[in-house]
Amino acid sequence: MLTLLLWFVLAATGAETARVAAEPLPSASAIRLDGELTEEVWQRAPVVTGFRQRDPHEGAPATYQTEARIAYDGTALYVAVQAIDPEPSRIVGIRTRRDEQSPSDWIRVIVDSFHDKRSAYEFAVNPAGVKADAYWFNDTSMDPGWDAVWDVAVSRNDQGWRAEFRVPFSQLRFHPSADATFGLAVVRQIGRLNETTTWPLLARSATGYVSSFGDLTGLRIGRSQKRLELVPYVVGDVKTQPAESGNPLKDATAGGGELGVDLKYALKPGLTLTATVNPDFGQVEADPAVVNLSAFETFFSERRPFFVEGSGIFQFNVDCNDGSCSGLFYSRRIGRAPRGTAVVNDGEFSEAPAQTTILGAAKLTGRIGGFSVGAMSALTADEDAVIASATTTRRQSVEPFTGYSVVRARREFKDQSSVGFITTATSRRLDRFTSFLPDQAYTGGVDWDWRIKPRYSVTGFVAGSSVRGDTEAIAALQQSNVHSYQRPDSDRLDFDPTRTSLNGSAALLSFNKIAGQRTRFSTNVGMKTPGFDVNDLGYQQRADSRSMSNWFQWRNETPSKYLRSFRFNLNQWAGWNFDGDRLFSGYNVNAHATFTNQWSTGTGFNLIPQPFDDRATRGGPGAFRSASRSMWAYLTSDQRKPASFNVFGFVGKEREGSTNWEIGPELGFRPTSFLSASAGVNFGHNDQRAQWVEKSDGRYVFGRLDQRTVSVTARLNYTVTPNLSLQLYAQPFVSAGDYGEFNQLVDGRARAYGDRFARVDYAGNPDFNYRSFRTTNVMRWEYRPGSTLFVVWQQGREDTLDRGTFNFKGDVGGVFDAPARNVFLVKWAYWLNF
Numbered sequence: 001m002l003t004l005l006l007w008f009v010l011a012a013t014g015a016e017t018a019r020v021a022a023e024p025l026p027s028a029s030a031i032r033l034d035g036e037l038t039e040e041v042w043q044r045a046p047v048v049t050g051f052r053q054r055d056p057h058e059g060a061p062a063t064y065q066t067e068a069r070i071a072y073d074g075t076a077l078y079v080a081v082q083a084i085d086p087e088p089s090r091i092v093g094i095r096t097r098r099d100e101q102s103p104s105d106w107i108r109v110i111v112d113s114f115h116d117k118r119s120a121y122e123f124a125v126n127p128a129g130v131k132a133d134a135y136w137f138n139d140t141s142m143d144p145g146w147d148a149v150w151d152v153a154v155s156r157n158d159q160g161w162r163a164e165f166r167v168p169f170s171q172l173r174f175h176p177s178a179d180a181t182f183g184l185a186v187v188r189q190i191g192r193l194n195e196t197t198t199w200p201l202l203a204r205s206a207t208g209y210v211s212s213f214g215d216l217t218g219l220r221i222g223r224s225q226k227r228l229e230l231v232p233y234v235v236g237d238v239k240t241q242p243a244e245s246g247n248p249l250k251d252a253t254a255g256g257g258e259l260g261v262d263l264k265y266a267l268k269p270g271l272t273l274t275a276t277v278n279p280d281f282g283q284v285e286a287d288p289a290v291v292n293l294s295a296f297e298t299f300f301s302e303r304r305p306f307f308v309e310g311s312g313i314f315q316f317n318v319d320c321n322d323g324s325c326s327g328l329f330y331s332r333r334i335g336r337a338p339r340g341t342a343v344v345n346d347g348e349f350s351e352a353p354a355q356t357t358i359l360g361a362a363k364l365t366g367r368i369g370g371f372s373v374g375a376m377s378a379l380t381a382d383e384d385a386v387i388a389s390a391t392t393t394r395r396q397s398v399e400p401f402t403g404y405s406v407v408r409a410r411r412e413f414k415d416q417s418s419v420g421f422i423t424t425a426t427s428r429r430l431d432r433f434t435s436f437l438p439d440q441a442y443t444g445g446v447d448w449d450w451r452i453k454p455r456y457s458v459t460g461f462v463a464g465s466s467v468r469g470d471t472e473a474i475a476a477l478q479q480s481n482v483h484s485y486q487r488p489d490s491d492r493l494d495f496d497p498t499r500t501s502l503n504g505s506a507a508l509l510s511f512n513k514i515a516g517q518r519t520r521f522s523t524n525v526g527m528k529t530p531g532f533d534v535n536d537l538g539y540q541q542r543a544d545s546r547s548m549s550n551w552f553q554w555r556n557e558t559p560s561k562y563l564r565s566f567r568f569n570l571n572q573w574a575g576w577n578f579d580g581d582r583l584f585s586g587y588n589v590n591a592h593a594t595f596t597n598q599w600s601t602g603t604g605f606n607l608i609p610q611p612f613d614d615r616a617t618r619g620g621p622g623a624f625r626s627a628s629r630s631m632w633a634y635l636t637s638d639q640r641k642p643a644s645f646n647v648f649g650f651v652g653k654e655r656e657g658s659t660n661w662e663i664g665p666e667l668g669f670r671p672t673s674f675l676s677a678s679a680g681v682n683f684g685h686n687d688q689r690a691q692w693v694e695k696s697d698g699r700y701v702f703g704r705l706d707q708r709t710v711s712v713t714a715r716l717n718y719t720v721t722p723n724l725s726l727q728l729y730a731q732p733f734v735s736a737g738d739y740g741e742f743n744q745l746v747d748g749r750a751r752a753y754g755d756r757f758a759r760v761d762y763a764g765n766p767d768f769n770y771r772s773f774r775t776t777n778v779m780r781w782e783y784r785p786g787s788t789l790f791v792v793w794q795q796g797r798e799d800t801l802d803r804g805t806f807n808f809k810g811d812v813g814g815v816f817d818a819p820a821r822n823v824f825l826v827k828w829a830y831w832l833n834f
Helices: 041-042 469-477 808-817
Strands: 004-009 017-025 053-056 066-072 076-084 108-114 120-125 131-137 142-143 153-157 159-166 175-190 196-199 213-223 228-240 253-268 271-277 317-321 322-327 347-351 358-368 373-381 383-388 393-399 402-411 418-429 441-451 456-468 501-513 519-528 545-557 564-574 583-597 599-608 628-637 643-654 657-671 676-695 701-723 726-743 757-759 768-783 785-803 822-830
Touching: 004 628, 066 196, 066 213, 076 175, 108 159, 108 628, 159 253, 213 383, 456 469, 469 501, 628 726, 701 808, 726 808, 768 808, 785 808
Parallel strands: 017 213
Antiparallel strands: 004 017, 004 066, 053 196, 066 076, 076 159, 108 120, 108 175, 120 131, 131 142, 153 159, 175 196, 175 213, 228 253, 228 822, 253 271, 271 358, 317 322, 347 383, 358 373, 373 402, 383 393, 402 418, 418 441, 441 456, 456 501, 501 519, 519 545, 545 564, 564 583, 583 599, 599 628, 628 643, 643 657, 657 676, 676 701, 701 726, 726 757, 726 768, 768 785, 785 822
16 A cells, blocks of 8 residues: 655745645555556646756746656655656657766756755656666765666657656665655756756755755655665676787686675665675776876776765865866775786796786765765785796785775765865785785875855865885885985985885865856965875875965856857966975966857966976986976867767977877767767877986986877767667777987976986887777666676787887777787676565
8 A cells, every 4th residue: 555645836935945845645546657647646746846947047937847746655755747848859868878968858856865955866867768866965066876776767748758756765865754854856958958947946056956955844754674785796708818829828718707796785774885795897998098108107087886886975185187186095996906026937927917806895875963974995805926837837926915994974064064084094914025015004184164154165174194014115105206205306305215104194275166156266275295195095196295276267157149158267376395396387268168059169278387397207306397388179069969079179389399289079970869979089299308218327318209199989879778788989099109319317407408408329219109909898788677787898909019100000000910808798687675
C-alpha cells in the first residue's frame, strides 16, 4: 500500500524561501513508471508552476510553462514534470551514454535531503531517455562522478514532453523524521533556445546554488529499509605484445582473470561507507601522450570511478592555475607506476608491472551534525620486477607495500561560512631495493571560508608537512626539483645529507567578491617554505615560493541584440623564492563573448617581465630567462548544430629570440541523435633558444631546440539505447626535437643572453622523435539498473628514435610502425541491494 503525499506551491517573493507544503492523500494509488502521468494521483495533484529564467534573462518569466508534481511512499520519492512546448517537433533529445551532457532539452530534479543548504543530489533526463546524476557539495561545486540507482521514464505528446522520476530513499541521505524537510529545485533546459528555467529561481548573480533551493516540508519518512549495496564483478582479459627473441618474459599472448567487489553501506542516515576490493579500471580511457621537457612532473586528472565519486569532499587545494587545482590529496598516487628499477646482469631480462596493484580501498563520506566528513584508506601491493635469464628467474621489489589514509572534515554554518581540516598519511614497508623512498609522510591543514555579508569572503589555509626516511631517501628528496636544496647560488638553503626528515609549511590568504551582476574580484598572497612537500599523497610541483595575485572581472549577462553575455578580466601575478629571486610575474587582459546565435569567442594578451628560473639547471645555479609577450584566441560555433567546430590558437615570443605557437582546430559531426564523431588536430612549434640538456663534464649545457608536435584526438560515440553504447577513442601523437647551437651557462644572473651563455663543443645527441598511438574502445551495457557489462579493447604503440628531424607524412604514418600492445577485456558486474 503506497502512502502518497502531494504538494502545492506557496508563492514566494523577495528574499523569502519558496516552500512546498505536503498533505497525504485520503486513499493510496500505485504509480506505474511510464512517463504518461495517467494515474489518479497525478490527475488530482496540485500543479507547481512559477518557473523563472536563470539564463539568459535572469528572473524573467519562462518562455514556455513547466508543471511539476511530487509524491512519495515509504521507499521512494516520485516527481512528475510536464515540459510544455508549443512546437513539440523541435524538442531536442540527443541519445548519448549515461552522464554525458549534450545540447538537448533536460529536466533536472535536485534534492537537498539533509536540508543543509550545502549538499544535494541531482537526477536528470533528456527526451531521449538519457539519464545523468551528480552530487552537489560546498553549495556551488558539482561532482558528476557520483552515480545512483534510480529510474525515470519519458514520453512526448502534442503539448511537449514529460518525465516521471522514481528516486529510492536508499540513494539519498537524510535524517528520518515524522516531519522532515528537504531542499528542492526543479530545473528545465530548452535546447534550441539555450534557456534554463528553475523553480525556485536559482539566480546566477547569487552567492550560492543549493542555498537558493526551496523547501519541501512535512515529509513523514522513516529509515530506509535497504542500506547495503554490493556489486560483485568478474574480469577476464587477454594481452598481446611483440615477442622478443631470447627473452623468456615476453610472451606474445597472455590471459588472466580477476574477481572483485564494490560495496556501499549506510552506516547511519548521514554516513555512507564505500569500499572496493581488488578493483579493476580497465574501461577507463588512457591518458593522453605528452613530451615533458620541464623540471616538474606532469599532472593527469583522475578518471577511475571509485576515486572520482565523492572526490570533492577531499579537496584541499594548495595550487590553482586557470581553474586546475592540486593540493594535499591527489588520488592518482594510489596505484601509481612503480618507481624502482630492476638491477639486471648481463644476459638477463626484466619486466615490471605498469601500475601498482590496489588491494583494496574504503572511504567514509557524509555528515555528522554540522560537519561534512570524509575519510579514505587504501592499500597497494608490494610490486616485484621479474628478472630472468635462460636458466634462472628471480624477483626484486620495485614498489613497496604501502598504506594511504586521508581524513577531511568541514564545519559549515548557516551564512555559508565554513572552517575545515585535513590530515593525510603515507606509510611504506621498505626493503633494501626500495629504501630510496621515504617510509612515512604526513600532511595536515586548516582552511576557512568566512562570508562577509552576502557577496564577500575571506578564504585561506594553513598547512604543514613532514616526510621521514633514512638518509638516502631524504637526501634524494632534498635534491629533487621540488626542493633543490643543493643549489650553489642559494643563501637560504643548505643541503644536509644526514637528515632523516624534511618538514615545511604553506599558507594562503584571499579576499574575494564572489557574487554580483557586474563585478567580481580576488586578491591573494601565499607561500610555501623550502621544506614543504605533499607528493607522497598529494601533488605539488615546487616548494620555496612566495606569491601574490590579483584578478578583476567585469561581466554583462543581460542579453542584447547581438550579445548573450560578455566578460572582461584583468590579472596580475608575481612570485619569489625565499632568497628573494623573482621567479615569475605577469599581466594579462582577456575577454570572452557569447553571441545570440550561440557562437562564442575570446582572446587574451600576456606580458611577462624577465623571470629568474632557479630550476634551470636541475639543481645547479639558476638563470634568468627572457621577457616575453604572447596572445591566445578561440572561436566556437553553435554546438547544437549537426556540424560544429572550435579552434584555439596561441603565439608567443621572447625578447631574445625564442618563439612558440600552437593551433588546434576541432570538428564535430552529429548526423543523427544517436551517432556523433569529433576529430581535433593540434599543431605546435617550439623554437626555444636555451633548452636545458644536461650537466656534462662540470658544464651546464643548453641547446637551441626546434620542436614540432602533431597530435590527433578522435572520438566516435554510437548509442544504441540509453543503456547500450559504444565509445571509440584514438590519439596518434608525434613530437620531434632537433637540438643545435649548444651553449654552457657561464653567469646565470646576467640579464643579457650573450653574457649568460657561451658556445661549447658538445658531443652528445639529445635529439628525439617520439611516436605514440593510444586507443580505448568501450562497449557499455547497463542491462539492469546498477548492473553493467563492459567489453573493452585497448591498444598502445610507443617508440622513440634518436633523430630530431620532423617529416609529417613519414612520422605520422610511422606511428603505426611502432610495436603494438593490446588488451582485450570483458568485465561483468551485478548490483545487489539488501
